[in-house]
Amino acid sequence: MRPVHKRYLRRFLPAMGGYVALIGLYGWLVPRTESVALRALLAMLPMLPVLLAIRAVALVIREQDELERQTDLQALAMAAVLISCGFLSFGLLLSAGVVRGVPAEWVALLVLPCFFWVFGLTKLVLVLRLRVR
Numbered sequence: 001m002r003p004v005h006k007r008y009l010r011r012f013l014p015a016m017g018g019y020v021a022l023i024g025l026y027g028w029l030v031p032r033t034e035s036v037a038l039r040a041l042l043a044m045l046p047m048l049p050v051l052l053a054i055r056a057v058a059l060v061i062r063e064q065d066e067l068e069r070q071t072d073l074q075a076l077a078m079a080a081v082l083i084s085c086g087f088l089s090f091g092l093l094l095s096a097g098v099v100r101g102v103p104a105e106w107v108a109l110l111v112l113p114c115f116f117w118v119f120g121l122t123k124l125v126l127v128l129r130l131r132v133r
């Protein structure tokens with residue numbers, strides 16, 4: 001593994017660990033908290049590690065060679081389009097009453113995790129396609 005990818009993992013993995021911990025804290029404490037201000041603070045806390053994860057992605061893209069940078073940017077663009085279309089489609093199905101029982105807040109909470117997953121899968125597909133050539 002190249003040093004640029006080791007640095008990426010040292011930045012990204014702790015950020016994702018912090019995100020998981022703070023989302024758990026959010027889910028446990030928010031229903032037990034009366035203060036609106038404290039609930040707002042708890043709701044925004046998971047954004048700190050999310051921003052650190054986004055920073056890690058931006059830094060690794062900047063530090064990579066041209067081919068890796070192009071692959072990552074293509075994967076980011078494809079993930080953005082796929083997730084946007086997927087969530088728009090799901091929202092249309094929800095609003096048409098075709099899909100029922102899914103709270104809108106859960107849909108909104110899943111956008112970024114789904115984006116990261118689709119980015120990873122898209123990058124994997126692009127890298128595998130490059131290796132076949």
